[in-house]
Each structure stands twice: as structure tokens, then as C-alpha cells.
Amino acid sequence: MTTGRRGARRSETARVAILAATVRLFATRGYDHLSIEGIAAEAGVAKQTIYRWWPSKGPLIAECMLEGMLLPGRFVPRDTGDVRADLAAWLDAIFGFLIDPTGESIFRSLISAAAENVEVGVRLRDSLGAASSLVERLGRGVEAGQIPPDAPLQEVSEALVGAVIVRALSRTPLAPGDPERLVDAVIGVHR
Amino acid sequence: MTTGRRGARRSETARVAILAATVRLFATRGYDHLSIEGIAAEAGVAKQTIYRWWPSKGPLIAECMLEGMLLPGRFVPRDTGDVRADLAAWLDAIFGFLIDPTGESIFRSLISAAAENVEVGVRLRDSLGAASSLVERLGRGVEAGQIPPDAPLQEVSEALVGAVIVRALSRTPLAPGDPERLVDAVIGVHR
Amino acid sequence: MTTGRRGARRSETARVAILAATVRLFATRGYDHLSIEGIAAEAGVAKQTIYRWWPSKGPLIAECMLEGMLLPGRFVPRDTGDVRADLAAWLDAIFGFLIDPTGESIFRSLISAAAENVEVGVRLRDSLGAASSLVERLGRGVEAGQIPPDAPLQEVSEALVGAVIVRALSRTPLAPGDPERLVDAVIGVHR
Amino acid sequence: MTTGRRGARRSETARVAILAATVRLFATRGYDHLSIEGIAAEAGVAKQTIYRWWPSKGPLIAECMLEGMLLPGRFVPRDTGDVRADLAAWLDAIFGFLIDPTGESIFRSLISAAAENVEVGVRLRDSLGAASSLVERLGRGVEAGQIPPDAPLQEVSEALVGAVIVRALSRTPLAPGDPERLVDAVIGVHR
DNA sequence: TCCTAAGCGAGACGGTACGTCCGGTCTTTGC
DNA sequence: GCAAAGACCGGACGTACCGTCTCGCTTAGGA
Known part of the structure; x- marks a missing residue:
């Protein structure tokens, strides 16, 4: 009957702040001048909170893309017949x-x-x-x-x-x- | 009568050693785990000798490519008529x-x-x-x-x-x- | 008529487990490599249960000593007349x-x-x-x-x-x- | 004829700054709230410069004592005859x-x-x-x-x-x- | 029998410091 | 004047704990 899940839940606030900070820094500094430390500071979050959920910056970027935060609209071609x-x-x-x-x-x-x-x-x-x-x-x-x-x-x-x-x-x-x-x-x- | 160029000339030995070491490490570690420090150690060369001639690892890689040390043969298509x-x-x-x-x-x-x-x-x-x-x-x-x-x-x-x-x-x-x-x-x- | 004390009482099991774990780790790691987190893990107890009863590791060690868990016998000198x-x-x-x-x-x-x-x-x-x-x-x-x-x-x-x-x-x-x-x-x- | 030693010499400035900062922080914060990171910041020195010469804060304190920066005068007893x-x-x-x-x-x-x-x-x-x-x-x-x-x-x-x-x-x-x-x-x- | 307060495990969180690695710069010595 | 050796400041790495917090469960009076 129980969910078996005790303890505090993952903070959505932190998650979103991290992704937003990542997008911000990614756009200005580029991929390899992007640092976990910088993201943490920008997001007002502890470094460990990033490492707890993402192993490295690669998957972090991937998640930003999944959320549509990096590329606009997903570039779906129209169909006008031509x-x-x-x-x-x-x-x-x-x-x-x-x-x-x-x-x-x-x-x-x-x-x-x-x-x-x-x-x-x-x-x-x-x-x-x-x-x-x-x-x-x-x-x-x-x-x-x-x-x-x-x-x-x-x-x-x-x-x-x-x-x-x-x-x-x-x-x-x-x-x-x-x-x-x-x-x-x-x-x-x-x- | 001379151009006034004094002192030691650039060491070709060092240059080649650096390029070779770069290729070696580039192949094993990839571009952004490639470090100037690592190249210097691998080449048996002082870090400064690299910085004297290349501003960063980008142009270093470019030079390796120019020398044909990274991609084989330059991939020129044949002409058999088909x-x-x-x-x-x-x-x-x-x-x-x-x-x-x-x-x-x-x-x-x-x-x-x-x-x-x-x-x-x-x-x-x-x-x-x-x-x-x-x-x-x-x-x-x-x-x-x-x-x-x-x-x-x-x-x-x-x-x-x-x-x-x-x-x-x-x-x-x-x-x-x-x-x-x-x-x-x-x-x-x-x- | 009563003091109004409701709710669960302090767990003696947890208290003893914490003191025992403290002694164990204190002996192996020494005082300042002793961590509350480590004690909690060793004792199978939540960190908060330690912080609820002891403000820091100092008093925790003091309590271990009071219980005679750290120094044997209290070193009382005999009296044989000499x-x-x-x-x-x-x-x-x-x-x-x-x-x-x-x-x-x-x-x-x-x-x-x-x-x-x-x-x-x-x-x-x-x-x-x-x-x-x-x-x-x-x-x-x-x-x-x-x-x-x-x-x-x-x-x-x-x-x-x-x-x-x-x-x-x-x-x-x-x-x-x-x-x-x-x-x-x-x-x-x-x- | 040669000393066989190339490269920059150890900076006495840095060494002294580190020892002085150590003494300062040691006196205010105590031994185990003393951090290498804090010493480096206080001394205006890179952390690595500390780690290059001292393995941990213990020997660092020992050197401060050797230099007479921690205890005054070395407490030599007089000899007045009594x-x-x-x-x-x-x-x-x-x-x-x-x-x-x-x-x-x-x-x-x-x-x-x-x-x-x-x-x-x-x-x-x-x-x-x-x-x-x-x-x-x-x-x-x-x-x-x-x-x-x-x-x-x-x-x-x-x-x-x-x-x-x-x-x-x-x-x-x-x-x-x-x-x-x-x-x-x-x-x-x-x- | 419910209600409510407290204890407890688990564990996420913002932080600080760890000890290491590397980036670039500079200094020293030898060729 | 180039090159080696290597010290230096700075900054990021990924990890370990800190002390606080929230969550879901259990325990045990009081209503």
C-alpha cells in the first residue's frame, strides 16, 4: 500500500533554475567554457544538487534541448503541397x-x-x-x-x-x- | 648586411615532437580532454615552447591536419568514369x-x-x-x-x-x- | 494533572547504536576525521536523530567517555600500602x-x-x-x-x-x- | 660546473605570506577550523602553492612554530642561582x-x-x-x-x-x- | 476511537573545503 | 634568443560533510 518512498522530494525549483542557468551560460560562453561550478552559481544552487541528478554537462544540455529551451520550435517543416x-x-x-x-x-x-x-x-x-x-x-x-x-x-x-x-x-x-x-x-x- | 636575426632558430625537433604528441593524445583523449600540459609532457617539451608558437589548441590541431597527420590521404574521389x-x-x-x-x-x-x-x-x-x-x-x-x-x-x-x-x-x-x-x-x- | 508529554519517547536503541558507532569510528579514524554523517551511516540511523540530541561531536565523545566506552576502568590506583x-x-x-x-x-x-x-x-x-x-x-x-x-x-x-x-x-x-x-x-x- | 637546477626558485614572498596567514587564522579560528583554502585566500596565494610545499596543515603549523611565530621566546628558564x-x-x-x-x-x-x-x-x-x-x-x-x-x-x-x-x-x-x-x-x- | 505531538528513517538542499588538474604567465639556467 | 624546467595565481573539477529541511511512517498519551 505504501509507495516505499521516504524523504524529501526532488525540488522542481532547483531543477528549473539549473536548466535555465545552463541555457543562459551555454548561449554566452559556449559548450566547453561551460562549467558546472558556473551553472551552480548562476542558478543559486549547490554544486552537489547538479551532480546528484546529472553526471556531466552533456546530459544537462540534452535535457535542455528536450525541454525545448535551446532550439526554437523544433523546426517542423510545413506542408503547403509544394x-x-x-x-x-x-x-x-x-x-x-x-x-x-x-x-x-x-x-x-x-x-x-x-x-x-x-x-x-x-x-x-x-x-x-x-x-x-x-x-x-x-x-x-x-x-x-x-x-x-x-x-x-x-x-x-x-x-x-x-x-x-x-x-x-x-x-x-x-x-x-x-x-x-x-x-x-x-x-x-x-x- | 644581415637581416639582424640573432639567436637560436625555432627547433624543428620540438615542433615535430609537439605535433606528434598532439596527434597521439588527440586520438586517445579527444579534443577537450586534450591539455597543453599533457602535450608538453608527452612531447618532452616545455609548456612555454607550445605557447610561443600556438595561441591555443585549436590552431595546433589545424596544423596537424595541414600536415596530414590526422586524416589519411585527404579522401580524394577517384575517376573511373562512373x-x-x-x-x-x-x-x-x-x-x-x-x-x-x-x-x-x-x-x-x-x-x-x-x-x-x-x-x-x-x-x-x-x-x-x-x-x-x-x-x-x-x-x-x-x-x-x-x-x-x-x-x-x-x-x-x-x-x-x-x-x-x-x-x-x-x-x-x-x-x-x-x-x-x-x-x-x-x-x-x-x- | 499530567505534564502533557505526548508522542514517542526517545529510542534507547538508537542512542546506544550511535554511541557504539561513535566509539568504533573514533578508534579507527580519530577525532577530527570523525563525521556525524559517518556515525549515522555506521549506526543505521538518520543524521537528524544525532543532531536532535547532541549539538556536535564534542559532547557525543564526552557522553561515550561518561559511559566508560572509551577508556577502560577509569584507572583507579590501588592501595597496597606502598x-x-x-x-x-x-x-x-x-x-x-x-x-x-x-x-x-x-x-x-x-x-x-x-x-x-x-x-x-x-x-x-x-x-x-x-x-x-x-x-x-x-x-x-x-x-x-x-x-x-x-x-x-x-x-x-x-x-x-x-x-x-x-x-x-x-x-x-x-x-x-x-x-x-x-x-x-x-x-x-x-x- | 653547473648546479643542475633550472626553472624559477621557490618564492620566499609566498612562503612567508603563507606562514603569516596561517598564524593569523590559527589564532582566530583554531586548529581544526583552519582550512588550506582559507590560508590561501588570506595569503593571496594559489592553493597549489601551499600543497606544493606542505602535505597538510600539520607540518605547516610545525614550520610556524620552528620560525617562532606561534609561541613567544621559546620559554627558556633563567638562571639566577635559585x-x-x-x-x-x-x-x-x-x-x-x-x-x-x-x-x-x-x-x-x-x-x-x-x-x-x-x-x-x-x-x-x-x-x-x-x-x-x-x-x-x-x-x-x-x-x-x-x-x-x-x-x-x-x-x-x-x-x-x-x-x-x-x-x-x-x-x-x-x-x-x-x-x-x-x-x-x-x-x-x-x- | 480518534487526535495530535514527538521520534525516527530517508534523503534533498545550500554550503564550505577538500586535494587535484590544467590554463597561462613568468623566471631561471643552459645552449 | 630559443628551449628545458618549473614556480606561481587562478579557476574548475568531482567528492565528502556540514547543519537544516521536508517527507511518510510509527509510537503513545489525551480527548
């Missing part, structure tokens, strides 16, 4: 986020975090939609006859997300027409 | 390098380094061929009529390189047929 | 306890505790007999004409106890004849 | 130091430190003169016929020093005549 336009708009949204220096810094820091921590890597890919929403949109493009039926959709979406990452890593500024060209690169020009 | 086969072979070479845990660790660490340091980012992209050899090979594919003439080659190569990076970040193991599918994703299925 | 022999035997008993490394460690830790906490200091002095039994034995030595009638007995017993403490602090191993020499030092050689 | 008066004066000097709350606190902390660290224990005993100057003075008392020739001088001096320690541990305030009584306790009344 795949090419929808994907270009999706890329525009992402690059719009990257034009802001803060956004760009967060994004590159996320890549850094992903390189160190699988969990972050998977979540980053998924946040951009590579796992579900993007593939689904491509699937509807196939149904609409705008994409060849035997196109490897998973790989196409990986390539799209990858192109965004390459741009971020090489700090290549976005030129007009680039989103369309990237879409053309993966779903073909004349289809 | 673009699809050539690109698949190129991907096979890269993924072959990534199958080895050491290679995979180096690659992810490079991504991490790239996220911090533009120079590394650009060199990483170029080492994979995105800037020249890959685009050139795609160009010859266009000439051979295997790729539509108006395909955005720069973007195609970025998407290819990006796909590799996404795979590395999400630690997705390579399945048989994946290289071909990736190539199909960017140059079309039925061409 | 003061010199009786005091030497008393010293032998104490030094016998100090020869054992555990006993020596306990004794030094008690000195440490005494330096921090008056209560412990007084109890330590009394446990060795300086306040009552030792002075009484000296008094009977005076009556028997073995000690000059105007000897300051209180000070003599302090000096004796003090000599033991000095030996413990400087870890001077006991040589044969030392107890007799110490007795001679305070009650004279030829009396 | 042992009893000289020893009483020596006790007066010590108890005079103990009347001051700061002095008393330092002394008790030293006992605490001595209980933990042999080196401190030996130095504390020696600082009070038990090893040399006190025994020598007693020796001259024997030559002058004021002390029986077969009195165990080493033990007598230990008993004297011990009596002081017992007083300190039990916080017994000094009454008039106490120094004389203590001297009488160890060198006899009517000799």
Missing part, C-alpha cells in the same frame, strides 16, 4: 536562427556538445527533424509525385541536416538562393 | 576510417575542434574534399551526362560531407548499402 | 593501554577532543583520576609518611597525568623503568 | 601567555595539532623547553645542591610541561601560588 517551397522555408527558418550571433553560437556549441555526447547528438539531429517530421514531409512529397518513389528519404533528410551543420562549421554566410539550391541538391532539379 | 561508383567508394573510404574506434574518436574530436575554431572547420570540410576534389569529380559527372547540368555542385558536395558528419554525431552504425543510398540521395536515383 | 609501587602500577596500566596502537590512537584523539571541548577536557583529566582517586591515594601516602605532609597533592597529580599526556603527544615509546622514574619525579627519590 | 624561583618565573611566563584569550586559544590549538601530527607534538614539547633548556636548568640545580642528584631530570621536566598542558585542557584558571606549588610538586618541598 515540397520544394516547404523545405526551402524550413531551411530559411533554420538559417534565420543562425543569422543571429547568439543563435549561431548556440548551434555551434550544440555541435560541440554532440561530438562529445551521443545523447546530445541524437537529440540535435531529431530537433532538426531528421528523424521524423522531415522524413514524413518528404514521404508526402513522394505521394504527391514531387520526389521519385525510390528516393532514400532517411538519407535525404540526413544530407539536408548535414548541409546545415557544414555551413555552421565553416561559418559560410547564407547567400540568396542558397536554401533552394540545397533543396535542389537533395531532391533533384527538374523533378 | 560517378555513382566513385562517390560510393569515396564514402566507403571515409566510413572505413570511421569504423575504427580511434578513427571515429578522431573524427568526432575534429568536429568538436571545428565548432570552436573556424580554421579547423574550414580545413575539415576541405580535407573531406568539399571545396575542390569532390566538386571537381561532380563536375566531370555532369560532363559525362551522369548528373543534370544545372545541379548545384557546391551544395551537393556540402550535403554529402554533412551526411557523413550527421552519421558521426549520432553514432549511427553503417549498414550495407548506406553509401549507395547516400549518393542516390544527392545525385538522384534513376540517372 | 605509594610508590601503587603509582607505578597505575602508570603501567595506563601505558599498557597506550602500547596498543588502537588505545594510543583513542588517547590522542581524546586529547584532540579535549582541546576543542572543555567538557571532554575535564572528563579526560578525571578519567585518569587527577580529580579524585589519584589525589586520595596520594593523601593516604601522606598519612603513611611516604610523602611530605606539605606536598601540593593536586599539583602532583596534575603533573603525573600531564607527563602521560606529554608522552602520548611526542609518541615517546615507554622504556623499562620509566613509570618508576615518573613517580620519583613527583614524589621524590629518597622518601 | 632553581625554585627560576622555574616559578618560567611557569609565570607561560601562564602569562595563557591568560590572554588569544594565547590560550593558540596553545589549545597547538595541543590539538600535536595530537594529530607527531612533528608538532615534538616541537611543542621542545618549544616549552622540555628537551634541552629546562633539563639543563634542572641540571644546574642539581650541581647547586638544590635538587637531589639522582632525580630523573628528563621526567621532571616532562611532568612540568605536562602540568601546563593539563591546566590548558581543563581551562583551570591560574590561582596565586600555583606556579610555586607546581614547582614544589616536581622538585620537592623542603629540599
Whole structure:
């Protein structure tokens, strides 16, 4: 009949304060100048309270991402019936986020975090939609006859997300027409 | 009559020892567990000798890459006349390098380094061929009529390189047929 | 009509478990590596149960001493009629306890505790007999004409106890004849 | 021809600052509320600079004592020809130091430190003169016929020093005549 | 029989200090 | 003037305890 759980419960206040502080410092300092000690101070929390619930800063970032505190909206592509336009708009949204220096810094820091921590890597890919929403949109493009039926959709979406990452890593500024060209690169020009 | 340059010249021995030690530790410990102090000890060199010539570990890694000490061969795609086969072979070479845990660790660490340091980012992209050899090979594919003439080659190569990076970040193991599918994703299925 | 005392009474089980655990850890770790947290764990008790009844580890140690759990027998000198022999035997008993490394460690830790906490200091002095039994034995030595009638007995017993403490602090191993020499030092050689 | 020693020398400035800070904090906070971290902050020094030269706070205190920064003058007894008066004066000097709350606190902390660290224990005993100057003075008392020739001088001096320690541990305030009584306790009344 | 106060275990929390590692800078000596 | 050796200040690491607190349960009068 009993829950078997005695003692004080985990403080939601502390948890939220930690995540918020993490986001704040992550945006300003970047992933590897991010310190647990700094987060604790910023959050007004004891270091041990962080270590009690997260083994390191990797999973902490992952949880921030899960809560949608790092990337806006999860970048789900629209469906207006025109795949090419929808994907270009999706890329525009992402690059719009990257034009802001803060956004760009967060994004590159996320890549850094992903390189160190699988969990972050998977979540980053998924946040951009590579796992579900993007593939689904491509699937509807196939149904609409705008994409060849035997196109490897998973790989196409990986390539799209990858192109965004390459741009971020090489700090290549976005030129007009680039989103369309990237879409053309993966779903073909004349289809 | 002289240029006035007096005193000892930079020790090539020390320089090489430092680069070699960097590569060794980079492969085992990864980018951000890489320490200048550790490199100095491993190289049998004073810390100051490193700081005298490199401002931080980013450019140090960049120099290692320039010297071809981190990525093998620079991954130049062949030209057998069949673009699809050539690109698949190129991907096979890269993924072959990534199958080895050491290679995979180096690659992810490079991504991490790239996220911090533009120079590394650009060199990483170029080492994979995105800037020249890959685009050139795609160009010859266009000439051979295997790729539509108006395909955005720069973007195609970025998407290819990006796909590799996404795979590395999400630690997705390579399945048989994946290289071909990736190539199909960017140059079309039925061409 | 009643005092109005409601609720559960203090658990004797917990009290005894705490004192026993304290003695155990005190002997092995020493006074200032002794932690309330460690005692609680060792005793299978909640920390708060300790803090409810003792303000700090000083009084906890004092209570252990009061219960006779730390020093054996309270070191009461015998009375065979020969003061010199009786005091030497008393010293032998104490030094016998100090020869054992555990006993020596306990004794030094008690000195440490005494330096921090008056209560412990007084109890330590009394446990060795300086306040009552030792002075009484000296008094009977005076009556028997073995000690000059105007000897300051209180000070003599302090000096004796003090000599033991000095030996413990400087870890001077006991040589044969030392107890007799110490007795001679305070009650004279030829009396 | 060479000394074989390269690199910067130990900073005397830092060493002295550390010792001074230690003395300052030792006097105010006592031995076991003394923290390496606090000393470093007080001295304006990095923690590592302390750990580089001292393994723990015990030897640090010992060095302070060696430098005469903790106990004044080393308490060497005078020689006016009258042992009893000289020893009483020596006790007066010590108890005079103990009347001051700061002095008393330092002394008790030293006992605490001595209980933990042999080196401190030996130095504390020696600082009070038990090893040399006190025994020598007693020796001259024997030559002058004021002390029986077969009195165990080493033990007598230990008993004297011990009596002081017992007083300190039990916080017994000094009454008039106490120094004389203590001297009488160890060198006899009517000799 | 309920009510209520207290004891108790468990354990989270804000803190302080631990002892270690490394970042960069500086000094000393030798080549 | 470069390079080794290495001391130095600073800052973060991850761990151990501090003393306080909250929680759910048990114990035992008083209503």
C-alpha cells in the first residue's frame, strides 16, 4: 500500500533554475567554457544538487534541448503541397536562427556538445527533424509525385541536416538562393 | 648586411615532437580532454615552447591536419568514369576510417575542434574534399551526362560531407548499402 | 494533572547504536576525521536523530567517555600500602593501554577532543583520576609518611597525568623503568 | 660546473605570506577550523602553492612554530642561582601567555595539532623547553645542591610541561601560588 | 476511537573545503 | 634568443560533510 518512498522530494525549483542557468551560460560562453561550478552559481544552487541528478554537462544540455529551451520550435517543416517551397522555408527558418550571433553560437556549441555526447547528438539531429517530421514531409512529397518513389528519404533528410551543420562549421554566410539550391541538391532539379 | 636575426632558430625537433604528441593524445583523449600540459609532457617539451608558437589548441590541431597527420590521404574521389561508383567508394573510404574506434574518436574530436575554431572547420570540410576534389569529380559527372547540368555542385558536395558528419554525431552504425543510398540521395536515383 | 508529554519517547536503541558507532569510528579514524554523517551511516540511523540530541561531536565523545566506552576502568590506583609501587602500577596500566596502537590512537584523539571541548577536557583529566582517586591515594601516602605532609597533592597529580599526556603527544615509546622514574619525579627519590 | 637546477626558485614572498596567514587564522579560528583554502585566500596565494610545499596543515603549523611565530621566546628558564624561583618565573611566563584569550586559544590549538601530527607534538614539547633548556636548568640545580642528584631530570621536566598542558585542557584558571606549588610538586618541598 | 505531538528513517538542499588538474604567465639556467 | 624546467595565481573539477529541511511512517498519551 505504501509507495516505499521516504524523504524529501526532488525540488522542481532547483531543477528549473539549473536548466535555465545552463541555457543562459551555454548561449554566452559556449559548450566547453561551460562549467558546472558556473551553472551552480548562476542558478543559486549547490554544486552537489547538479551532480546528484546529472553526471556531466552533456546530459544537462540534452535535457535542455528536450525541454525545448535551446532550439526554437523544433523546426517542423510545413506542408503547403509544394515540397520544394516547404523545405526551402524550413531551411530559411533554420538559417534565420543562425543569422543571429547568439543563435549561431548556440548551434555551434550544440555541435560541440554532440561530438562529445551521443545523447546530445541524437537529440540535435531529431530537433532538426531528421528523424521524423522531415522524413514524413518528404514521404508526402513522394505521394504527391514531387520526389521519385525510390528516393532514400532517411538519407535525404540526413544530407539536408548535414548541409546545415557544414555551413555552421565553416561559418559560410547564407547567400540568396542558397536554401533552394540545397533543396535542389537533395531532391533533384527538374523533378 | 644581415637581416639582424640573432639567436637560436625555432627547433624543428620540438615542433615535430609537439605535433606528434598532439596527434597521439588527440586520438586517445579527444579534443577537450586534450591539455597543453599533457602535450608538453608527452612531447618532452616545455609548456612555454607550445605557447610561443600556438595561441591555443585549436590552431595546433589545424596544423596537424595541414600536415596530414590526422586524416589519411585527404579522401580524394577517384575517376573511373562512373560517378555513382566513385562517390560510393569515396564514402566507403571515409566510413572505413570511421569504423575504427580511434578513427571515429578522431573524427568526432575534429568536429568538436571545428565548432570552436573556424580554421579547423574550414580545413575539415576541405580535407573531406568539399571545396575542390569532390566538386571537381561532380563536375566531370555532369560532363559525362551522369548528373543534370544545372545541379548545384557546391551544395551537393556540402550535403554529402554533412551526411557523413550527421552519421558521426549520432553514432549511427553503417549498414550495407548506406553509401549507395547516400549518393542516390544527392545525385538522384534513376540517372 | 499530567505534564502533557505526548508522542514517542526517545529510542534507547538508537542512542546506544550511535554511541557504539561513535566509539568504533573514533578508534579507527580519530577525532577530527570523525563525521556525524559517518556515525549515522555506521549506526543505521538518520543524521537528524544525532543532531536532535547532541549539538556536535564534542559532547557525543564526552557522553561515550561518561559511559566508560572509551577508556577502560577509569584507572583507579590501588592501595597496597606502598605509594610508590601503587603509582607505578597505575602508570603501567595506563601505558599498557597506550602500547596498543588502537588505545594510543583513542588517547590522542581524546586529547584532540579535549582541546576543542572543555567538557571532554575535564572528563579526560578525571578519567585518569587527577580529580579524585589519584589525589586520595596520594593523601593516604601522606598519612603513611611516604610523602611530605606539605606536598601540593593536586599539583602532583596534575603533573603525573600531564607527563602521560606529554608522552602520548611526542609518541615517546615507554622504556623499562620509566613509570618508576615518573613517580620519583613527583614524589621524590629518597622518601 | 653547473648546479643542475633550472626553472624559477621557490618564492620566499609566498612562503612567508603563507606562514603569516596561517598564524593569523590559527589564532582566530583554531586548529581544526583552519582550512588550506582559507590560508590561501588570506595569503593571496594559489592553493597549489601551499600543497606544493606542505602535505597538510600539520607540518605547516610545525614550520610556524620552528620560525617562532606561534609561541613567544621559546620559554627558556633563567638562571639566577635559585632553581625554585627560576622555574616559578618560567611557569609565570607561560601562564602569562595563557591568560590572554588569544594565547590560550593558540596553545589549545597547538595541543590539538600535536595530537594529530607527531612533528608538532615534538616541537611543542621542545618549544616549552622540555628537551634541552629546562633539563639543563634542572641540571644546574642539581650541581647547586638544590635538587637531589639522582632525580630523573628528563621526567621532571616532562611532568612540568605536562602540568601546563593539563591546566590548558581543563581551562583551570591560574590561582596565586600555583606556579610555586607546581614547582614544589616536581622538585620537592623542603629540599 | 480518534487526535495530535514527538521520534525516527530517508534523503534533498545550500554550503564550505577538500586535494587535484590544467590554463597561462613568468623566471631561471643552459645552449 | 630559443628551449628545458618549473614556480606561481587562478579557476574548475568531482567528492565528502556540514547543519537544516521536508517527507511518510510509527509510537503513545489525551480527548
